[in-house]
Amino acid sequence: MGTRDCGHESAMSKPSAGEAGHTGDWRTQRPVVDDARCAAAKTEGAACFRCWLYCPEAVIPREAPITIDLDYCKGCGICAEECPTDAITMESEASADDGGTEED
Ligand code: SF4
Ligand code: SF4
Numbered sequence: 001m002g003t004r005d006c007g008h009e010s011a012m013s014k015p016s017a018g019e020a021g022h023t024g025d026w027r028t029q030r031p032v033v034d035d036a037r038c039a040a041a042k043t044e045g046a047a048c049f050r051c052w053l054y055c056p057e058a059v060i061p062r063e064a065p066i067t068i069d070l071d072y073c074k075g076c077g078i079c080a081e082e083c084p085t086d087a088i089t090m091e092s093e094a095s096a097d098d099g100g101t102e103e104d
Contacts, residue, residue, distance in 0.1 A: 023057065027075035029090040033066045037087035040064040051079035051088060 035041040039048035045064035052060045056078060059069040066087075068079075080088040 022071050023074040024069075024071045027070075027073060028093055029075045029077065030070060030093055031068055031073065031075070031077070031079050031088045032091050033068065034087045034089070035065045037085045038064070038066055039085055039087070040066060041087075048084070050082045050084060054078050054082045 040046075041064050043064070049062050051066060052062045055073075056076065057072050057074055059072045060066060060079065075090070075093075077090045080090050
């Protein structure tokens with residue numbers, strides 16, 4: 001019997017941007033990427049992507065140059081902690097500009 005035939009529904013979900021709403025609304029710090037230091041940007045996507053791997057909100061596509069969906073980034077700073085080249089810095093929302101990241 002397949003899972004569709006058993007009559008039970010699964011409560012499991014898989015991570016995706018936006019399941020908890022606009023988590024970026026309550027962010028106090030935002031990640032800013034310096035492409036000049038980013039291994040993925042410098043190798044045109046051939047290396048690294050640790051930020052993509054470790055981001056708990058899945059808001060960093062596995063693409064170079066690195067972009068971050070600030071609608072859902074919660075500003076946890078894990079990407080900056082895991083970046084081996086210090087290409088990501090956390091800046092205060094009060095003083096940060098939009099350089100190196102994207103937001104609608
Ligand atoms: S700060 Fe970095 S790791 Fe945390 S949610 Fe935002 S992009 Fe993801
Ligand atoms: S972890 Fe740092 S160096 Fe690696 S892809 Fe992300 S921003 Fe670039």
